[in-house]
Amino acid sequence: MRRPLIFVLPAVALALAACGLAGAPSQAPRTATPSHVAKTGGAAALPSSGSSSPAVSASPQRVLRPGMRGRAVRLLQRRLAALKYYPGRVNGRFGSNTLEAVWAFQETQGLHPRNAVSTAMRRALASPRKPKILVPHGGRLRVEVNLKDQVLVLYRHNHVALVSHVSSAGGYYFCSPNGCGDAITPTGDFTTLSFMPGRVSAPLGDMYNPVFFIGTLYAIHGDTDVPLRPASHGCVRIPLDVAAFFHTLVPTPGTPVYIRD
Numbered sequence: 001m002r003r004p005l006i007f008v009l010p011a012v013a014l015a016l017a018a019c020g021l022a023g024a025p026s027q028a029p030r031t032a033t034p035s036h037v038a039k040t041g042g043a044a045a046l047p048s049s050g051s052s053s054p055a056v057s058a059s060p061q062r063v064l065r066p067g068m069r070g071r072a073v074r075l076l077q078r079r080l081a082a083l084k085y086y087p088g089r090v091n092g093r094f095g096s097n098t099l100e101a102v103w104a105f106q107e108t109q110g111l112h113p114r115n116a117v118s119t120a121m122r123r124a125l126a127s128p129r130k131p132k133i134l135v136p137h138g139g140r141l142r143v144e145v146n147l148k149d150q151v152l153v154l155y156r157h158n159h160v161a162l163v164s165h166v167s168s169a170g171g172y173y174f175c176s177p178n179g180c181g182d183a184i185t186p187t188g189d190f191t192t193l194s195f196m197p198g199r200v201s202a203p204l205g206d207m208y209n210p211v212f213f214i215g216t217l218y219a220i221h222g223d224t225d226v227p228l229r230p231a232s233h234g235c236v237r238i239p240l241d242v243a244a245f246f247h248t249l250v251p252t253p254g255t256p257v258y259i260r261d
Contacts, residue, residue, distance in 0.1 A: 074091070
């Protein structure tokens with residue numbers, strides 16, 4: 001008969017298992033350089049919010065959904081890029097990167113996230129509001145993670161440089177080789193501590209390009225599964241394509257990271 005195991009788990013120990021990839025890809029995406037980001041329309045190359053890129057409302061009034069392609073999708077991608085949401089390549093194809101940028105925009109605008117660009121979202125794109133500022137005097141360079149809205153905002157020179165959809169801890173009870181406990185993303189004031197390139201193994205899986213903010217435990221990292229609901233064991237998940245260049249925009253160590261509920 002098996003002897004029952006009893007775990008006593010401090011919150012920090014749980015974090016060792018907090019950040020695994022959910023179904024890691026057979027080959028991690030290549031790590032982006034600034035030139036790669038510029039070519040793919042990444043955050044480093046996104047035009048300013050005052051860009052002359054046409055608003056998507058100028059396109060035919062139809063609901064846009066994943067899988068669609070054409071001029072209307074290209075206008076959507078350009079508008080999202082101008083507002084610092086990363087839609088992937090501006091190629092007129094509504095893929096996963098564009099969908100995640102759509103989610104992030106909907107989250108910052110107080111719209112119910114959905115897999116479509118509705119009339120309400122078109123109106124918001126034409127006259128968007130800025131993401132909610134969590135720490136007004138947090139520094140000219142900082143990362144803010146809004147757990148309520150499930151969104152990350154990177155500020156450079158006190159201006160929005162990148163907005164990304166995230167998935168934080170799901171709040172469920174789970175067990176790992178280190179013990180059992182609730183999945184919680186810590187809130188508070190932190191700084192980036194270290195960056196590890198590529199896939200990094202953790203007790204329950206892998207992280208992609210993690211930027212750690214508590215030891216080598218909690219991180220902002222790429223994941224194949226970044227759903228609309230909080231789903232991680234404790235880390236802040238970002239889409240893989242955003243994680244490919246995110247670390248190039250945040251000096252490590254020393255960039256302030258503010259996480260608020």
